[in-house]
Amino acid sequence: MLNFIVRKIAMLIPTLFGITIVSFGFIHLLPGDPVTLMAGDKGMTVQEHAAAMARLGLDRPLWQQYLGYLGQLAHGNLGTSLVTHRPVLNDFLTFFPATLELSICAMVLAVVIGMPLGVLAAVKRGTWFDQLSMSTALVGYSMPIFWWGLLLIVLFAGVLHWAPVSGRISLMYYFPQPTGFMLIDSLLSGEPGAFRSAVAHLALPSIVLATVPMAVIARQSRSAMLEVLGQDYVRTARAKGLAPGLVVGRHALRNALIPVVTVVGLQVGALMTGAILTETIFSWPGIGKWIVDAISSRDYPVVQSGLLVIATMVMLVNLVVDILYAVINPRIRHA
Amino acid sequence: MPLLEIRNLSVTFDTADGPLEAAIGIDLHVDAGEVLAIVGESGSGKSVAMLAVMGLLPDTATVRADAMRFDGTDLLALSPRARRRLIGREMAIIFQEPIASLNPCFTVGLQVGEVLKTHQKLGRAARRRRIVELFRAVGLPEPEAKLAAYPHQLSGGQCQRVMIAMAIACAPRLLIADEPTTALDVTIQKQILDLLMDLQARTGMAMIMITHDMGVVAETADRVMVQYRGRTREEADVLSLFAAPKDAYTRALLAALPERAGGGSDLDGVAFTEEEGA
Known part of the structure; x- marks a missing residue:
């Protein structure tokens, strides 16, 4: 019975890995970005937008952002909300x-x-x-x-x-x-x-x-x-x-x-x-x-x-x- | 007075194509300690009649009979509760497919124990001792260890032994064996038949052996009933039937035995009428 449970838990790991790819890919497929949405009707210059994106690390290529996200997860850190600035x-x-x-x-x-x-x-x-x-x-x-x-x-x-x-x-x-x-x-x-x-x-x-x-x-x-x-x-x-x-x-x-x-x-x-x-x-x-x-x-x-x-x-x-x-x-x- | 007496039993199933008569006007009696074989091909109504006696037919079946008595008790007039007190205790049945007949989710010890728990007021320890005793009586190896075994951990022959242990747990006066060896290997068939006959001889219970195999009939029965398409074709003691079969269908069945087959005994496509051989 213990063997059975250990085997089942081991099978969860690749699935979890797949889910990180899907959840990461899914949100990045959506048009728009958080900086533009936060600026709202006030709008912002291209330079301000680029600076904000760089500050949030969103200017890096997607694969780098993904690896960064995985690294965070490995340390048990789910990240910080861009809106509330509280840990997720x-x-x-x-x-x-x-x-x-x-x-x-x-x-x-x-x-x-x-x-x-x-x-x-x-x-x-x-x-x-x-x-x-x-x-x-x-x-x-x-x-x-x-x-x-x-x-x-x-x-x-x-x-x-x-x-x-x-x-x-x-x-x-x-x-x-x-x-x-x-x-x-x-x-x-x-x-x-x-x-x-x-x-x-x-x-x-x-x-x-x-x-x-x-x-x-x-x-x-x-x-x-x-x-x-x-x-x-x-x-x-x-x-x-x-x-x-x-x-x-x-x-x-x-x-x-x-x-x-x-x-x-x-x-x-x-x-x-x-x-x-x-x-x-x-x-x-x-x-x-x-x-x-x-x-x-x-x-x-x-x-x-x-x-x-x-x-x-x-x-x-x-x-x-x-x-x-x-x-x-x-x-x-x-x- | 016979132990089991049935007069003019008919069983009809409601099907999508209309009513289907599975047994028609069956008369049958078994005395205490007697072994009766009911023989016939698939669909001849031999099992249906016995399932009707046990009250195990589905709701789609309608059972009619002039009389159906067990030891003088009118089975047709019994309440479901009174009937349940009788079956499993006074009369028991074993089926053709031993593995499918045992619940895959429970240990065989529990499944045999249930009969004892239902019909006898035994304590837990006494019940356990009785199950081991029964397992030993039916020749299961390592009876103590088998208490915790699940059906899928046993062979077909061992499962049939468990079914037999379950059936004889309350020392019934009538055991119905519905093709008990059909699903088993030839070598195991012989062992199971020997076991059944040995138990019958030792306990003196009456037995109804349902089979399509004339070889099994010859080996076990005192008396034989031949069934064909829901009707009884011939009834005789086993020696007379083998020596001088009166019915054409019985003759054809006997001729189909390998040791008697000399050609022209093929049953395929043969249809027997009511009048023939009667």
């Missing part, structure tokens, strides 16, 4: 907990609702429950996130006044945030009503972000379960006289989990894309919004390192998925 890592650590909190809530929601829905639909194949849940999943999957988000805002915030429109907590509350996770910090603060406010703020963005992964997980769980339910070992489990709950919940589900876990891992990557849109709709101060702002201002170090860190997170999640595979499926563990 500090900004990342400020914004990341908000995204992580939102993503975890969305993923938990997607798995906790999506998987049982898919399993039940497979067990009750062909019934109204199967058809209703799978058509709902298809609608959820097809819904554009920004439109779905706006619909929910109009209904729950605009008409029903059940949930706030934006932000992470009501402005009435102010307390220190040692963890950066609003749910935990609001509980720790001991302020009455703070936790409820945090939950209310988190509810709509989580539902919006969870919708697509939930639909994908439900559909995948159903098809994986349908395949497994027809296997000989499920018949053997029934032939032992086991209760139907045990046959489905233990014998079938354990095998059906293997493709479902893959999909959950892939959805974490998709969640990052969704987070950018969701955070923009709900003015959620997370890394999605941070990266979008950085792209607009051509803040090269933030985009390069931000993308690298996000990609690393996605890869680490997939590493966990690979390890989970091995835990679930002994044939992989012993391979």
